[in-house]
Amino acid sequence: MIAKTPLPPYYAVIFSSIRKNGDKGYNIMAEDMLKLASKQDGFLGVESTREELGITVSYWRDLDSIKKWKENSKHKSAIEKGRSIWYKSFKIRVAKVERDKKFEIA
Amino acid sequence: MIAKTPLPPYYAVIFSSIRKNGDKGYNIMAEDMLKLASKQDGFLGVESTREELGITVSYWRDLDSIKKWKENSKHKSAIEKGRSIWYKSFKIRVAKVERDKKFEIA
Numbered sequence: 545m546i547a548k549t550p551l552p553p554y555y556a557v558i559f560s561s562i563r564k565n566g567d568k569g570y571n572i573m574a575e576d577m578l579k580l581a582s583k584q585d586g587f588l589g590v591e592s593t594r595e596e597l598g599i600t601v602s603y604w605r606d607l608d609s610i611k612k613w614k615e616n617s618k619h620k621s622a623i624e625k626g627r628s629i630w631y632k633s634f635k636i637r638v639a640k641v642e643r644d645k646k647f648e649i650a
Numbered sequence: 651m652i653a654k655t656p657l658p659p660y661y662a663v664i665f666s667s668i669r670k671n672g673d674k675g676y677n678i679m680a681e682d683m684l685k686l687a688s689k690q691d692g693f694l695g696v697e698s699t700r701e702e703l704g705i706t707v708s709y710w711r712d713l714d715s716i717k718k719w720k721e722n723s724k725h726k727s728a729i730e731k732g733r734s735i736w737y738k739s740f741k742i743r744v745a746k747v748e749r750d751k752k753f754e755i756a
């Protein structure tokens with residue numbers, strides 16, 4: 545679903561990825577990482593969807609909370625497995641959200 | 651596919667959306683808008699994927715090129731139809747990409 549984020553500024557981590565074939569523990573890991581991320585200080589929300597290309601955008605209060613999440617040991621282990629087992633390619637972009645706008649049918 | 655963007659800084663427009671049921675011209679419009687966007691000055695690339703949630707991230711050189719695209723008359727007309735016909739809800743976030751990192755199997 546669309547993340548309910550606070551007023552900007554805040555940060556977005558845009559994770560775009562292409563997977564290899566086969567699950568090999570991917571879906572359990574993805575669910576675990578989502579739960580773990582949501583417990584981190586500074587986590588504001590996440591949006592994720594995949595066809596062949598997957599895009600996961602997580603939202604964070606500041607660069608410091610992103611840095612701490614990047615250094616989380618379980619997360620680091622998942623990233624390592626991502627490189628060796630799950631992904632053909634990925635790109636991570638760290639971006640500062642300067643403004644946003646919402647539309648919703650009443 | 652994963653967009654081949656230049657070195658940061660550059661801008662990302664993160665468009666997250668939930669659609670109504672039925673095509674009603676949506677897919678043709680989406681393809682047209684993609685083609686049209688890619689011809690604009692300052693356009694750097696786009697990534698798009700959808701399950702129930704759709705995420706389209708377009709990348710731009712600067713805020714000025716985003717502003718011009720926002721004001722493009724065909725694009726404005728598509729946005730209007732988006733509000734009235736295609737989307738239950740959407741959120742647009744404009745964010746400055748400060749750094750990125752790529753992984754690709756050789």
